Structures are given as structure tokens and as C-alpha cells.
Amino acid sequence: MKRILIISFSAIHSDPRVMRQVRLLEGDHRLTVAGYGPRPDADIQFVALERSPARIARKAFWAAKLMLGAFDSYYWNQQQVRSAIAQLGAEKFDLVIANDVSSAPLAFRLAGEAPVMVDAHEYSPREFEDKRLWRMLFGRYINDLCARYLPRAASMTTVCRGIADEYARVYGVKPLVIHNAPVHQHLAPTPVVEGRIRLIHHGAAIRSRHLAVMIEMMGYLDQRFSLDFMLMDSDPAYLLELREAAKGDPRIRFIPPVPMPEICQHLNGYDMGVFLLPPVNFNYEHALPNKFFEFVQACLGVAIGPSPEMANLLRAYECGVVADSFAARSLAASLQQLDTEAVTAFKQASHAAAAELNYERDGERLLSEVARLA
Known part of the structure; x- marks a missing residue:
């Protein structure tokens, strides 16, 4: 039974894409999941990560690091990253799955010689490009993470073809598309009421x-x-x-x-x-x-x-x-x-x-990648 680590800087129990990964892999693998919030109801080892404090002075300090281009210092001193290393740094895994680019550097640190799969939920370098402050603080930083870490990934996935094509064009990677579809619900249409x-x-x-x-x-x-x-x-x-x-x-x-x-x-x-x-x-x-x-x-x-x-x-x-x-x-x-x-x-x-647009179909692609890597 292979040891797999899933990392996501999100509330795991309410993150649908991460929870679908958990449901797909639990039972057949020794699954460790690191993230925020309460422990999900799943057959996993759950590692609760501490978040960085939201104090104004602290935010100003981090913003200065980003403006000055001190990207490594910013990343490795975040509380959630330090928390993960403290709790998981001595563990050994056969595969590490990083959800979103933000967890990719940590995934490589914890993986050692094991392969890393990066699942990009969005196109991270332009996620909030409509907000000027975000572009100033995070645009260059996330582009730097993508340029340094995505080409090192043994596998990469994302949510749709347009985003996959942009990652390929800019960073030279070849993401596999896995849609954000739930499992097949086997529901039937309800009648349409006349006049409503x-x-x-x-x-x-x-x-x-x-x-x-x-x-x-x-x-x-x-x-x-x-x-x-x-x-x-x-x-x-x-x-x-x-x-x-x-x-x-x-x-x-x-x-x-x-x-x-x-x-x-x-x-x-x-x-x-x-x-x-x-x-x-x-x-x-x-x-x-x-x-x-x-x-x-x-x-x-x-x-x-x-x-x-x-x-x-x-x-x-x-x-x-x-x-x-x-x-x-x-x-x-x-x-x-x-x-x-x-x-x-x-x-x-x-x-x-619904019989085709469901996670049973897309999950087969993820299972195939996990089998190939692990």
C-alpha cells in the first residue's frame, strides 16, 4: 500500500476538488492530508496546519518582502509552511499531490526523492489580475513559483483546456485536464410546473x-x-x-x-x-x-x-x-x-x-496518473 500525501492550503472538508481526491484514493492507499479546518470524515491521517496571523503589522511586513522580491523568504516563513514542515518533515511518502501552485514548493521539500503531482485549480499567475494591489504584490511572486516549480513536477493537472493551454504556452508544461465534476448523483429531472x-x-x-x-x-x-x-x-x-x-x-x-x-x-x-x-x-x-x-x-x-x-x-x-x-x-x-x-x-x-460529466470519468485519469507515479 503506497503512502500518498495531499497538501492544500484550504479548508479540506469544504474544498470539493480536494475532497474528491480524498474519496478516490482513501482505502487503497495510506493517505495523509494536510490543510486547514476540522478533520474530514475520511479514512486518512489528517494534519491540521496553522495559519499565519492576520495582524495588520504582519501583513505590512509580508507585503514588503513581496515588493522587494524576497520570494523565498516570504514563502518559507509563512506559518502554514513552517507548520507542515514541523509535522511532516520526517515522514516518507511515495507520492505528494500539491493542490494549487502555492503548495508546490512545500510539496517538493516534503517529497524528497518521491514524485510530485501539482493540481492547479486555477491559472494562478493571473488569478486576481483585475485587482491592482494583487498584481503588485502577488503577480511576480506566483509567476516565479510557476517558473521554478511547475517544470519539475512529475505530473500536472488543471480544470479545463483553456487554462491547461496557457500553462503549456507560458511554462512549457503539459497539464492533464480533470474537470471539477462531482460523482454521478443518479438523480432524475423534476417536472416543470406550467407557468413557472x-x-x-x-x-x-x-x-x-x-x-x-x-x-x-x-x-x-x-x-x-x-x-x-x-x-x-x-x-x-x-x-x-x-x-x-x-x-x-x-x-x-x-x-x-x-x-x-x-x-x-x-x-x-x-x-x-x-x-x-x-x-x-x-x-x-x-x-x-x-x-x-x-x-x-x-x-x-x-x-x-x-x-x-x-x-x-x-x-x-x-x-x-x-x-x-x-x-x-x-x-x-x-x-x-x-x-x-x-x-x-x-x-x-x-x-x-450527467452519465458522462462526472468524477467517475475524470477520476479514472487521476487514478491512472497516481498508478504511473507511485
Whole structure:
């Protein structure tokens, strides 16, 4: 039985991509997982990492290091990195999986002679390029990590073809694409009620996603349409702004989020999943998120803007509508023309697509890479 270490600077129990790796590998391997938060309910050795303190003076100190280009000093003195080395530095592994570029240097340090697989959840060098301060502090730093560590990886994976191609173009690597799809949920489409089309959007309340565009969209739709937001409270101030923007329309509700394993089951009672994501940075332009696949697994029709990665899959499976632009009025125009028959057909198409767009398919690629490396 091989010893495998998974590292992620995230709350493991609520990180869907990391938890899918855990579920795939637990039982058949001696699995150690290092990250934040409580111990996941899994057959693993869990190593809880300490986070760096969030004091203002401390942040200024780290910012100065980044501005001066002291990248190694910045990295190796972060509390989570030091914590991992203290707890795992004497351990031996057959394979180390680094989730995101931020954990790659640590993965190589802990791996010794063992191979390292880097799973890039996003295109890290341009993740928040729409924010000037992020570009100033982290742009050069993350590019430096990518240039030094990605070519050393025995294997690399990422979430979609557009991001894989950019990593290949800039850093000369060849990432394998493993989608952010959940396991096959084996759900059936729920009936569409005549005269009603129930829309839902779920995810994090992140300001740069411009979620208010979907509130604006409702102003162009007739009374058949309702929209529920099921948002994690990641930015309380922004979530309050969204509630204020929607309070004049009784068709818009904000409902409590459900635990990650229950998302698809909860979505199943709706008709269409909506995600209108303006391409304010590279990752948003090439977004192919968990929620797209969760909409499909929940047997919903899907309504999106012209995001190429999502649009290509949607058109291939004919399971929804793609707006002509990212404007609220444009997606509303695509939705307004739908009737009960069309929405029913979309839900049936997602039901068929769910048999292919699931982690059983993508997990086979990861298992193959693990077998090859370990």
C-alpha cells in the first residue's frame, strides 16, 4: 500500500476538488492530508496546519518582502509552511499531490526523492489580475513559483483546456485536464410546473463575480420566473449589498447554503441553474466551475453567458442557453423565449449528460496518473 500525501492550503472538508481526491484514493492507499479546518470524515491521517496571523503589522511586513522580491523568504516563513514542515518533515511518502501552485514548493521539500503531482485549480499567475494591489504584490511572486516549480513536477493537472493551454504556452508544461465534476448523483429531472420557471444560483458571495447582474436580469423577465440565491457568506458586506439590491423584487430569495454533499440533491427541485460571470480576469474568462457540473448532475437546464469553456460543453450536450453577451438583458432575452417544453427538454438533456460529466470519468485519469507515479 503506497503512502500518498495531499497538501492544500484550504479548508479540506469544504474544498470539493480536494475532497474528491480524498474519496478516490482513501482505502487503497495510506493517505495523509494536510490543510486547514476540522478533520474530514475520511479514512486518512489528517494534519491540521496553522495559519499565519492576520495582524495588520504582519501583513505590512509580508507585503514588503513581496515588493522587494524576497520570494523565498516570504514563502518559507509563512506559518502554514513552517507548520507542515514541523509535522511532516520526517515522514516518507511515495507520492505528494500539491493542490494549487502555492503548495508546490512545500510539496517538493516534503517529497524528497518521491514524485510530485501539482493540481492547479486555477491559472494562478493571473488569478486576481483585475485587482491592482494583487498584481503588485502577488503577480511576480506566483509567476516565479510557476517558473521554478511547475517544470519539475512529475505530473500536472488543471480544470479545463483553456487554462491547461496557457500553462503549456507560458511554462512549457503539459497539464492533464480533470474537470471539477462531482460523482454521478443518479438523480432524475423534476417536472416543470406550467407557468413557472424556477432559477437558482449557488456558490460564494464574491464581489468580483458581479452577482448583481443576475438580480438586474430578473427585471427583464416576466412573472413566470423566480430566482433563489444560495450563497456562502464569504463576504458579509457584499452579501448585504446583494440583499438590498434584490429587496424590491419578491421573486428573488436568499436561502441558506447546504453542506457540500447535499448540493445536487437540493438543486434538483429547480428548473434551471444560472451563472452569468463577466470575464474580468483570465480565470473568469475560462471558468468551468463546480457549479456547472452540479447543475448538470441535478438535472437542471443551464443558463450562462458566453464563457467559452462552459458554452462548449453546454452546446455539445444541448442542455441550456448561452447569452450573446454578459449583459443582464442578453441572458434575460435567452430565458424569456423559453416555455415548459423547452425547459423540460433541457432538464432531460442534463440527465443524459450527467452519465458522462462526472468524477467517475475524470477520476479514472487521476487514478491512472497516481498508478504511473507511485
